[in-house]
Amino acid sequence: MHTVAVLSLKGGVGKTTVALGLASAALRRGSRALVADLDPQGNATATLNPPMTESTLTAVLDTPREAVIDRALAPSGWSPELDVFVSSEDLELLNEPGPDARRMDNLARALDVLRERPPAVDDRPYEIAILDCPPSLGRLTRSALLAADSALLVTEPTMYAVSGAERAFEAIESVRRGPNPRLRSAGVLVNRLRPRSYEHHYRVEELRETFGRAVMPTAIPDQLAIQQAQGACLPIHEWRSPGAHEISLTFNMVLAKILRSSRAGRHRILGGDPEQHAQPDSA
Ligand SMILES: Nc1ncnc2c1ncn2[C@@H]1O[C@H](COP(=O)(O)OP(=O)(O)OP(=O)(O)O)[C@@H](O)[C@H]1O
Numbered sequence: 001m002h003t004v005a006v007l008s009l010k011g012g013v014g015k016t017t018v019a020l021g022l023a024s025a026a027l028r029r030g031s032r033a034l035v036a037d038l039d040p041q042g043n044a045t046a047t048l049n050p051p052m053t054e055s056t057l058t059a060v061l062d063t064p065r066e067a068v069i070d071r072a073l074a075p076s077g078w079s080p081e082l083d084v085f086v087s088s089e090d091l092e093l094l095n096e097p098g099p100d101a102r103r104m105d106n107l108a109r110a111l112d113v114l115r116e117r118p119p120a121v122d123d124r125p126y127e128i129a130i131l132d133c134p135p136s137l138g139r140l141t142r143s144a145l146l147a148a149d150s151a152l153l154v155t156e157p158t159m160y161a162v163s164g165a166e167r168a169f170e171a172i173e174s175v176r177r178g179p180n181p182r183l184r185s186a187g188v189l190v191n192r193l194r195p196r197s198y199e200h201h202y203r204v205e206e207l208r209e210t211f212g213r214a215v216m217p218t219a220i221p222d223q224l225a226i227q228q229a230q231g232a233c234l235p236i237h238e239w240r241s242p243g244a245h246e247i248s249l250t251f252n253m254v255l256a257k258i259l260r261s262s263r264a265g266r267h268r269i270l271g272g273d274p275e276q277h278a279q280p281d282s283a
């Protein structure tokens with residue numbers, strides 16, 4: 001199971017949209033997937049529309065044991081192949097800085113439990129776990145970085161994008177140097193591109209000059225179809241419009257890139273490559 005954290009420093013740039021787009025692409029390629037909604041706002045949970053659960057991710061982050069995990073996990077309304085770790089408002093309490101560092105690696109523990117337990121009859125193991133982070137580099141995002149194999153940065157093509165992405169890379173790097181040496185950058189994905197905007201293209205160029213090929217070759221355009229599909233609680237791959245089709249292909253590409261680099265990373269680990277680092281993946 002590959003675990004990818006979807007993050008940004010800013011709110012509202014499209015983390016949840018990208019997490020859901022990747023989940024939709026995973027379903028389309030026939031992969032069993034998990035979305036962990038780490039945002040107390042619960043937007044991913046709302047759009048994935050699972051049945052009511054007895055518990056939530058807040059309890060899992062407190063006690064990452066199998067029985068607790070099972071009560072916080074539900075099949076999404078999209079497909080039985082896509083499960084959700086549901087969010088709740090009280091996750092916010094865990095985001096506040098405090099002396100209690102105990103819970104920080106509990107998400108990683110919970111994912112280890114899921115990775116290691118034998119699948120139930122007819123269940124396949126998860127191929128990918130997608131962590132939808134809240135809009136800050138607080139404790140919840142940090143716990144996602146502790147649990148993740150890779151981190152995908154989402155940004156809008158605006159004036160503050162470069163400095164925001166630089167700070168996010170620094171955060172990834174500091175987690176990689178410290179508690180999670182396997183963490184890699186999955187790159188930078190530009191969202192809400194207006195293809196006719198000179199300003200947007202200028203900002204994308206600026207990102208490319210700074211981060212090179214770590215910037216995904218295709219951006220997600222600003223398209224009403226995204227909001228329509230989310231409002232209808234449907235995967236973008238099932239939304240019938242030319243715009244939705246184009247966006248779906250981009251999410252397929254981003255997911256394939258993430259899974260490919262995960263496999264390459266595994267080979268490097270097996271080969272003992274000491275060069276493995278969290279810098280933008282230019283492969
Ligand atoms: N490419 C896009 N085209 C049109 N609308 C978009 C696009 N990306 C995101 N949106 C809309 O912008 C709003 C914010 O997106 P989203 O919730 O994905 O951002 P976020 O980074 O997860 O926000 P938060 O920081 O609050 O968690 C949503 O209403 C979403 O539907």
Ligand SMILES: [Mg+2]
Pocket residue numbers: 015016017039043132133134
């Ligand atoms: Mg969000």
